Amino acid sequence: MLKKTLSAVSVATLALAVAACGNGGDTKKSGSQAPADTGKQVDANKPKPELKALMQYGRFDPNAEFTAKFLNEKTGYKVTYDMLPVENADEKLNLLMANKEPYSFMILGASQYAKLAAAGALEPIDDLVKQYGTNLKSVISEKSWNGAKLNGKTYGIPQTGSGVVVNLGLFVRQDWMDELGLKNPTTRDEFYNVLKTIKEKKNVIPLTGGKSPMVEQIATTFGLTTSWTETNGKITHMVESPAMKDYLTFMKKLYDEKLIDAEWSINQGNKVIENFTSGKAAMMANGYYNAPSISSALLKNFPNGKISILPLIKDNNGKTAAVGTAGISYYAAIPKWAENKEEIIKYLDLKLDKEIHKGATIGQEGVHHKVENGNYVPILPKFNDDLNNGSGFLTGVDEKNYPIYWQARVRKDPILTDAYNKIQENAKGSTIVDPLAFAPPIDAVAKNAIKLNKLMEDTFIKYLTGAEPISNYDKFLAAWKADGGDEMIKAANEWYASSKK
Numbered sequence: 001m002l003k004k005t006l007s008a009v010s011v012a013t014l015a016l017a018v019a020a021c022g023n024g025g026d027t028k029k030s031g032s033q034a035p036a037d038t039g040k041q042v043d044a045n046k047p048k049p050e051l052k053a054l055m056q057y058g059r060f061d062p063n064a065e066f067t068a069k070f071l072n073e074k075t076g077y078k079v080t081y082d083m084l085p086v087e088n089a090d091e092k093l094n095l096l097m098a099n100k101e102p103y104s105f106m107i108l109g110a111s112q113y114a115k116l117a118a119a120g121a122l123e124p125i126d127d128l129v130k131q132y133g134t135n136l137k138s139v140i141s142e143k144s145w146n147g148a149k150l151n152g153k154t155y156g157i158p159q160t161g162s163g164v165v166v167n168l169g170l171f172v173r174q175d176w177m178d179e180l181g182l183k184n185p186t187t188r189d190e191f192y193n194v195l196k197t198i199k200e201k202k203n204v205i206p207l208t209g210g211k212s213p214m215v216e217q218i219a220t221t222f223g224l225t226t227s228w229t230e231t232n233g234k235i236t237h238m239v240e241s242p243a244m245k246d247y248l249t250f251m252k253k254l255y256d257e258k259l260i261d262a263e264w265s266i267n268q269g270n271k272v273i274e275n276f277t278s279g280k281a282a283m284m285a286n287g288y289y290n291a292p293s294i295s296s297a298l299l300k301n302f303p304n305g306k307i308s309i310l311p312l313i314k315d316n317n318g319k320t321a322a323v324g325t326a327g328i329s330y331y332a333a334i335p336k337w338a339e340n341k342e343e344i345i346k347y348l349d350l351k352l353d354k355e356i357h358k359g360a361t362i363g364q365e366g367v368h369h370k371v372e373n374g375n376y377v378p379i380l381p382k383f384n385d386d387l388n389n390g391s392g393f394l395t396g397v398d399e400k401n402y403p404i405y406w407q408a409r410v411r412k413d414p415i416l417t418d419a420y421n422k423i424q425e426n427a428k429g430s431t432i433v434d435p436l437a438f439a440p441p442i443d444a445v446a447k448n449a450i451k452l453n454k455l456m457e458d459t460f461i462k463y464l465t466g467a468e469p470i471s472n473y474d475k476f477l478a479a480w481k482a483d484g485g486d487e488m489i490k491a492a493n494e495w496y497a498s499s500k501k
Helices: 011-021 066-075 089-098 110-118 126-132 134-139 142-146 174-179 188-202 216-222 243-256 269-277 288-301 341-350 354-362 382-387 402-410 414-427 443-465 470-499
Strands: 051-055 079-083 105-108 156-159 168-173 205-208 228-231 234-237 281-287 307-309 322-324 330-333 369-372 375-378 431-433
Touching: 051 341, 066 079, 066 354, 066 382, 089 110, 105 110, 110 330, 110 443, 126 134, 126 341, 134 341, 168 174, 168 216, 168 288, 168 414, 174 188, 174 307, 188 205, 188 216, 188 243, 188 281, 205 269, 216 243, 216 322, 234 470, 243 443, 243 470, 269 281, 269 288, 281 288, 288 307, 288 414, 307 414, 322 414, 354 382, 354 402, 375 402, 402 414, 443 470
Parallel strands: 051 079, 051 105, 205 281, 322 431
Antiparallel strands: 105 330, 156 330, 168 281, 168 307, 228 234, 369 375
């Protein structure tokens, strides 16, 4: 799991700005309002305060959305929304915080959350949740709450998503497989022979791809799965695995024999799909979510073309593996200077009332969805019209039921549904999740991961294409560790050890 780096604006600089803004005469009025400090009785007939939220960027007007209006009606709280911009979002967020903008709560990414918490800009919510968070405590797991703790305090509500989902599969031209009498490969050798036969018989690119040297469905046959793995209580990064050199050697063999795309190092994602749908390539790794557009483009060019998704290929021990995505996507946090903190937590808790949460995510039965064989199925176009942007309003989810509700979104189109189901079926019993998936933001990982991932990808592409010999791998590993890798590994292990206490 590679988390975003912190903004160029330092935590120290932001902390000074926050402190400066807090020196006005209203600090006591808008500072921490933990239940134990108020000493006030709440008037049940008192009108609920209006709240203001800051969301991540989306291509829609949040205040005009069905979900916003639904939540206002069902909770009795009027909430208005602003969005961060699509570009320079962190810089804009820093400016808003330095100006002490009167937001009630904010939906933050991991690095934003960690940075603002470190700067003292966020309210610790442990006591507030303890007193007012009945639903929050009930439907969000302890594992997720632990992923929101920084230095022993919780500054935001952790938002997970659809549960553990495997996104990627190997798409193949099934009509060509049938034409050549090829069976689905189950081992790496069989996979190699399928690629070789396609090259010889069809004279096309057997496997197209681009930019990233890591092909999940091949890497897993070498025991390479998630970025981080746990073995005997110790966390290691995939670059440390002895199997990495074996994987790269195999990929170079495929490249040298023209069994993978000669333009792998420069292909963008759209070019990979174009190669596949235009008949230039027989296979590609892609996501279930692109299946409808891939199928449509292929059938436009080849009306009799057929696509299937290959089953997982076994490793040397006869086992299969698939990488599942999971973890915390965002955090709903309260600025330190926000007023009505108790009411804010009450609102965020009320959003997770079972019926309100269900209505906000999949709407009304008979209007937005129906139930078929125990599954939620969207009613189109009403579901899309009203709920397409609903996930932008999440501030924590019912971790047991939301993954079930969410699956309505993959039942909008039969091709999408089939691709999703096939990939999950292939992965059943073989799914592996990164051990850092539910870790809180780790500073050493956040500040090093992106540059080290780029170093890894750039170097591995050179190995794959022969621009640099794989015999230099140990030099690469030493450089990777010296440039922040050792720091990341140390911090990851410290967190992992503490999480087991």
